[in-house]
Amino acid sequence: xxxxxxxxxxxNEKTFIHGQPLEDLVKEKTFVEVVWFLFKASWPTPAESxxxxxxFGSVIDHGVGTASAMTARTTASTGVSVxxxxxAGILALGNKHGGAIEGAANLFKGIPDGADIAAFVKDTKTxxxxxxxxxxxxxxxxxxxxxxxxxxxEAGHYGKYCIFAEKIAEELAKQSSKPIPLNIDGAxxxxxxxxxxxxxxxxxxxxxxxxxxxxxxxxxxxxxxxxLRRLEESEIVYE
Amino acid sequence: xxxxxxxxxxxNEKTFIHGQPLEDLVKEKTFVEVVWFLFKASWPTPAESxxxxxxFGSVIDHGVGTASAMTARTTASTGVSVxxxxxAGILALGNKHGGAIEGAANLFKGIPDGADIAAFVKDTKTxxxxxxxxxxxxxxxxxxxxxxxxxxxEAGHYGKYCIFAEKIAEELAKQSSKPIPLNIDGAxxxxxxxxxxxxxxxxxxxxxxxxxxxxxxxxxxxxxxxxLRRLEESEIVYE
Amino acid sequence: xxxxxxxxxxxNEKTFIHGQPLEDLVKEKTFVEVVWFLFKASWPTPAESxxxxxxFGSVIDHGVGTASAMTARTTASTGVSVxxxxxAGILALGNKHGGAIEGAANLFKGIPDGADIAAFVKDTKTxxxxxxxxxxxxxxxxxxxxxxxxxxxEAGHYGKYCIFAEKIAEELAKQSSKPIPLNIDGAxxxxxxxxxxxxxxxxxxxxxxxxxxxxxxxxxxxxxxxxLRRLEESEIVYE
Amino acid sequence: xxxxxxxxxxxNEKTFIHGQPLEDLVKEKTFVEVVWFLFKASWPTPAESxxxxxxFGSVIDHGVGTASAMTARTTASTGVSVxxxxxAGILALGNKHGGAIEGAANLFKGIPDGADIAAFVKDTKTxxxxxxxxxxxxxxxxxxxxxxxxxxxEAGHYGKYCIFAEKIAEELAKQSSKPIPLNIDGAxxxxxxxxxxxxxxxxxxxxxxxxxxxxxxxxxxxxxxxxLRRLEESEIVYE
Numbered sequence: 031x032x033x034x035x036x037x038x039x040x041x042n043e044k045t046f047i048h049g050q051p052l053e054d055l056v057k058e059k060t061f062v063e064v065v066w067f068l069f070k071a072s073w074p075t076p077a078e079s080x081x082x083x084x085x086f087g088s089v090i091d092h093g094v095g096t097a098s099a100m101t102a103r104t105t106a107s108t109g110v111s112v113x114x115x116x117x118a119g120i121l122a123l124g125n126k127h128g129g130a131i132e133g134a135a136n137l138f139k140g141i142p143d144g145a146d147i148a149a150f151v152k153d154t155k156t157x158x159x160x161x162x163x164x165x166x167x168x169x170x171x172x173x174x175x176x177x178x179x180x181x182x183x184e185a186g187h188y189g190k191y192c193i194f195a196e197k198i199a200e201e202l203a204k205q206s207s208k209p210i211p212l213n214i215d216g217a218x219x220x221x222x223x224x225x226x227x228x229x230x231x232x233x234x235x236x237x238x239x240x241x242x243x244x245x246x247x248x249x250x251x252x253x254x255x256x257x258l259r260r261l262e263e264s265e266i267v268y269e
Numbered sequence: 270x271x272x273x274x275x276x277x278x279x280x281n282e283k284t285f286i287h288g289q290p291l292e293d294l295v296k297e298k299t300f301v302e303v304v305w306f307l308f309k310a311s312w313p314t315p316a317e318s319x320x321x322x323x324x325f326g327s328v329i330d331h332g333v334g335t336a337s338a339m340t341a342r343t344t345a346s347t348g349v350s351v352x353x354x355x356x357a358g359i360l361a362l363g364n365k366h367g368g369a370i371e372g373a374a375n376l377f378k379g380i381p382d383g384a385d386i387a388a389f390v391k392d393t394k395t396x397x398x399x400x401x402x403x404x405x406x407x408x409x410x411x412x413x414x415x416x417x418x419x420x421x422x423e424a425g426h427y428g429k430y431c432i433f434a435e436k437i438a439e440e441l442a443k444q445s446s447k448p449i450p451l452n453i454d455g456a457x458x459x460x461x462x463x464x465x466x467x468x469x470x471x472x473x474x475x476x477x478x479x480x481x482x483x484x485x486x487x488x489x490x491x492x493x494x495x496x497l498r499r500l501e502e503s504e505i506v507y508e
Numbered sequence: 509x510x511x512x513x514x515x516x517x518x519x520n521e522k523t524f525i526h527g528q529p530l531e532d533l534v535k536e537k538t539f540v541e542v543v544w545f546l547f548k549a550s551w552p553t554p555a556e557s558x559x560x561x562x563x564f565g566s567v568i569d570h571g572v573g574t575a576s577a578m579t580a581r582t583t584a585s586t587g588v589s590v591x592x593x594x595x596a597g598i599l600a601l602g603n604k605h606g607g608a609i610e611g612a613a614n615l616f617k618g619i620p621d622g623a624d625i626a627a628f629v630k631d632t633k634t635x636x637x638x639x640x641x642x643x644x645x646x647x648x649x650x651x652x653x654x655x656x657x658x659x660x661x662e663a664g665h666y667g668k669y670c671i672f673a674e675k676i677a678e679e680l681a682k683q684s685s686k687p688i689p690l691n692i693d694g695a696x697x698x699x700x701x702x703x704x705x706x707x708x709x710x711x712x713x714x715x716x717x718x719x720x721x722x723x724x725x726x727x728x729x730x731x732x733x734x735x736l737r738r739l740e741e742s743e744i745v746y747e
Numbered sequence: 748x749x750x751x752x753x754x755x756x757x758x759n760e761k762t763f764i765h766g767q768p769l770e771d772l773v774k775e776k777t778f779v780e781v782v783w784f785l786f787k788a789s790w791p792t793p794a795e796s797x798x799x800x801x802x803f804g805s806v807i808d809h810g811v812g813t814a815s816a817m818t819a820r821t822t823a824s825t826g827v828s829v830x831x832x833x834x835a836g837i838l839a840l841g842n843k844h845g846g847a848i849e850g851a852a853n854l855f856k857g858i859p860d861g862a863d864i865a866a867f868v869k870d871t872k873t874x875x876x877x878x879x880x881x882x883x884x885x886x887x888x889x890x891x892x893x894x895x896x897x898x899x900x901e902a903g904h905y906g907k908y909c910i911f912a913e914k915i916a917e918e919l920a921k922q923s924s925k926p927i928p929l930n931i932d933g934a935x936x937x938x939x940x941x942x943x944x945x946x947x948x949x950x951x952x953x954x955x956x957x958x959x960x961x962x963x964x965x966x967x968x969x970x971x972x973x974x975l976r977r978l979e980e981s982e983i984v985y986e
Contacts, residue, residue: 056326087295095978108841117356118838124825234484245473261812275986334739347602360596363586500573508753516810534804565773595834712962723951
């Protein structure tokens with residue numbers, strides 16, 4: 031089986047990323063710049079670095095009550111390694127929780143230029159399809175979206191996908207009785223398309239931002255020394 | 270079951286981390302600063318930010334040939350989501366590959382002040398114990414270690430654990446016929462102890478750095494459109 | 509958060525499954541009978557037990573060369589627990605490898621009674637859609653399919669879904685130049701529908717059969733004491 | 748990289764396990780017999796089959812309240828595949844929950860013949876070490892242990908490891924104020940050693956038994972159509 035790569039090369043005990051010695055990179059660049067370089071093989075402008083910083087920071091943690099945090103903490107309470115507990119937390123990032131970016135990116139990528147967004151949204155509502163990247167269980171309006179789009183504009187990456195996303199949100203507001211805002215997943219999807227990231231790995235950028243949050247949740251769980259988590263009998267309803 | 274937390278609070282549709290509104294944090298701070306804040310509830314100095322940037326960048330990727338990259342790519346080739354493939358890659362970060370930081374941190378933390386390091390190393394060699402954080406399959410000397418320690422000094426975080434680590438490496442060099450250098454796992458373990466991170470979550474800091482590398486490996490696998498990976502018959506030896 | 513269940517109850521230190529004391533079950537019944545009871549809340553006939561035995565046995569292992577076995581072994585070689593290595597192996601069971609049963613079950617369930625299968629297959633070929641449960645990378649004809657259907661007939665569970673599956677295979681043979689046989693995933697999907705298993709958990713029945721195989725692969729890896737797996741430089745092509 | 752195997756061979760489109768055609772095996776043998784054959788390369792007696800049936804059945808499910816069931820269900824509620832949710836559930840089988848069999852097996856294997864068990868237990872208690880395989884959060888006496896040992900005797904596999912296990916339990920009863928019974932993990936560890944299974948894969952036998960239970964829990968979660976699980980604010984205590 032052949033393993034072809036143009037990403038990272040180990041030669042004479044040195045690591046090269048896209049041909050650059052990793053040890054030079056880490057001396058001169060921030061982590062987020064190296065992340066950009068890893069995916070783009072070019073260096074970001076300061077505004078583009080700011081864009082990644084904003085994106086990753088926006089999703090770093092959303093509290094103990096999320097499915098992924100609960101999963102990471104419950105798993106950690108059974109005595110496994112932090113890697114294992116993080117992996118379990120990541121597995122809980124399905125399309126209903128943090129994992130909708132791929133779907134939203136495919137949605138935006140599939141809209142032809144000049145499409146009639148009002149009609150598109152109407153069709154969607156008629157066929158009762160859910161639009162990935164829109165709606166939020168808790169938030170009626172997600173201010174993280176505005177912040178991300180402002181920074182995307184500054185970096186020159188507010189383009190047609192962001193416009194699609196905002197137009198869909200506008201139409202949803204017009205055509206719906208309850209709020210179905212553009213959420214952070216949808217906004218990330220649009221921005222990731224603008225900077226040339228493929229939908230199939232778009233959820234990965236959520237992971238880069240969220241993994242520190244999962245680890246911090248695990249750290250708190252272990253520090254509290256709660257012992258093995260299990261439901262109390264009062265929390266179970268036998269039917 | 271009670272879930273106590275002092276980490277992240279959601280209130281009136283806003284997210285607060287250690288009492289600070291997340292939306293303010295992402296406007297003003299870099300991702301790596303927010304990571305520091307998440308674990309320490311205080312803000313890093315510029316030199317401390319540099320320390321985290323160096324640490325995460327140093328381990329961002331080590332090529333397609335590592336067990337974790339192979340696992341992430343093989344898993345991705347079966348048609349699963351990027352989250353699933355990243356989780357599988359993380360599960361391949363055992364104590365022989367990226368997962369030795371916890372062991373090394375426990376090792377350094379267990380050494381009493383004023384301990385006789387020469388005697389300690391001698392005992393270890395006599396009992397044929399392996400020291401986590403020392404030795405490297407490929408590299409005779411890992412320059413990433415020096416780079417990390419230089420930055421740790423600049424940040425005021427080169428302390429007793431780093432000194433233990435370097436002394437053990439010196440003694441191993443004296444007492445061994447083949448090179449058993451301090452590796453990046455060991456150096457990270459020492460530095461993480463210096464900045465107050467518990468051993469039980471220390472491997473998590475490797476994950477923060479490596480997750481982008483796993484995603485980039487998956488991105489390359491999917492872009493190559495290799496189809497399902499499986500061994501060719503010529504690679505299998507039936508016994 | 510409420511956790512409702514009618515599956516398993518713990519009362520006065522005893523475990524009850526669908527109201528039956530587990531300790532009685534394990535004294536009187538085989539494992540496969542208890543598995544049936546767990547999902548169906550009724551006891552299988554001997555022919556139905558035989559059907560589960562055949563299904564699970566048919567997929568127990570398919571060699572070291574499969575993506576899931578490679579993943580489980582590579583992961584185990586890094587020093588993690590057998591649970592972790594099994595979980596990694598399971599994550600490599602995507603829709604291109606062992607994980608197509610859900611898709612095939614949804615396909616068969618979606619076909620209306622009296623549908624024109626020839627036209628359906630023609631449409632599929634015209635639109636170049638792949639049919640989950642059909643085609644095999646190695647096998648031109650999978651004898652495990654026949655064996656499973658024979659036992660399904662004996663158990664009274666060869667019904668309309670099995671007939672759909674075989675008709676589609678016949679049409680594919682007529683309309684295609686190369687063999688696209690019904691594979692074991694497709695046959696399992698049909699049989700699972702016949703016995704009332706929902707598509708959304710159908711891949712789980714593959715897992716029940718395959719988990720022992722993954723563990724046996726891990727056992728062989730650890731017994732061989734190969735050390736950490738990584739690619740040799742000769743296996744990597746730098747582009 | 749070489750992949751050596753003597754387990755499963757694919758030749759001329761046929762699968763052979765330890766040299767036997769898989770299609771013959773599944774026609775003639777039960778699943779549990781094939782599992783035994785996979786690990787032992789020999790066929791079990793009826794009493795040995797009964798032993799595996801009892802072992803796997805004993806741990807098939809322990810209710811929604813366990814860490815692994817909660818994890819599997821919470822993960823499934825986010826919209827991931829059944830494979831992903833099962834893998835997450837398995838990751839929650841740490842040494843405090845289902846994953847103590849390896850530790851217990853190593854414990855029993857390390858006891859020399861003729862050891863003074865009373866003194867051994869006393870030492871353990873003095874040094875406040877926990878013994879894997881002993882103690883239970885809920886059960887004062889685990890009747891599944893007796894049942895397993897009875898069947899082990901019938902199969903001729905009640906030997907020195909089972910005796911060690913029972914002697915340690917007796918001494919713990921004498922020397923402790925609260926009950927620390929031999930639990931099902933400890934009993935499985937002893938029996939697995941008797942039949943020649945290595946400690947490093949012993950937890951795998953728990954998985955074979957438990958995976959159907961995890962899938963049944965996931966099935967119930969999906970059928971209930973609960974939507975995304977998250978904590979209610981009333982379940983969170985902000986400190």
